[in-house]
Amino acid sequence: MGRPRDAGREAEILGVAYEVLVERGYEGITFEEVARRAKASKPTLYRRWKSKRDLVVAALQAGPASTEEPGVVDTGSLRGDLLALARRLRATMHATDGYSAVALLQAGFEDRELGDAIEHSMGPTGGRLPAAVIDAAVRRGELPEGADPFPYEEVTGSVLLLRRLNDLDTGDAYLEALVDAVLLPALRASATAAEQPLPAGVFSNRAAPVAAAPDSEGNSPA
Known part of the structure; x- marks a missing residue:
């Protein structure tokens, strides 16, 4: 059996992960940087969170994305x-x-x-x-x-x-x-509202980014 998890230490690491997310964005957060700042080893992080996505979700759950009212919304109206x-x-x-x-x-x-x-x-x-x-x-x-x-x-x-x-x-x-x-x-x-389907709203998680326009010489962006 492995060592039991230290809840306080885990909360500290998740706090660091959230700080890095805010500073660098999702693309900029790495296990290496979180481990360095939290003075933890990368294997320690990987034992607890298998991917960057798992780490970020856990950090948000522990921080500002947490809610005291989880679950289905159904007020009756x-x-x-x-x-x-x-x-x-x-x-x-x-x-x-x-x-x-x-x-x-x-x-x-x-x-x-x-x-x-x-x-x-x-x-x-x-x-x-x-x-x-x-x-x-x-x-x-x-x-x-x-x-x-x-x-x-x-x-x-x-x-x-x-x-x-x-x-x-x-x-x-x-x-x-x-x-x-x-x-x-x-x-x-x-x-x-329209004969054609409405576009996806910006917060829908389905909105597609617009492709960058070609430059003045007609070249598509890399």
């Missing part, structure tokens, strides 16, 4: 579900400074499987609108068949992040206004 999701996302963004929130968002963009892992391991984070929420709203008659998550996933995280970066109010009165004046009408309209 679409309005209540949207408010619950927006509050979860607000809590995550306000658990750290705005630029750290950008780093966490960027990590999900750079590794879609990381975004999925965070969502699945901690329950809905509030960045996405779960299909179960839409399905329940359709059954209750609050949304038409074919309603699309695009309005929620394009708007909610974007405005909360922008307000976080500019120290603007995101209290419950603001969230209620956002839900009532923007999200609910937009979600109801999304079923008939």
